[in-house]
Amino acid sequence: xxxxxxxxxxxxxxxxxxxxxxxxxxxxxxxxxxxxxxxxxxxxxxxxxxxxxxxxxxxxxxxxxxxxxxxxxxxxxxxxxxxxxx
Numbered sequence: 001x002x003x004x005x006x007x008x009x010x011x012x013x014x015x016x017x018x019x020x021x022x023x024x025x026x027x028x029x030x031x032x033x034x035x036x037x038x039x040x041x042x043x044x045x046x047x048x049x050x051x052x053x054x055x056x057x058x059x060x061x062x063x064x065x066x067x068x069x070x071x072x073x074x075x076x077x078x079x080x081x082x083x084x085x086x
Contacts, residue, residue: 004047007036011054018061 010032017025043051 004043004051007043007051008047008054010036011051011058015054015058015061018058018065 010029014026014029014033016022017029
């Protein structure tokens, strides 16, 4: 059975892996999270607040990553078009 601490740990590790862009670690964490989901374990209400806070932090990081990726794609598109425009 999955403990609440295991969920908190995997969220912390995911945040750290995203921060360092460690894609191998993210793949490993994805497998662990899938196993948690398949187990059907429920969290204790006392620890739910901490888990939800970590989830909100992870969502903010992902939104920031998405915004940065969109900016990089836009800049890359501009940089590949500009040399041909002259």
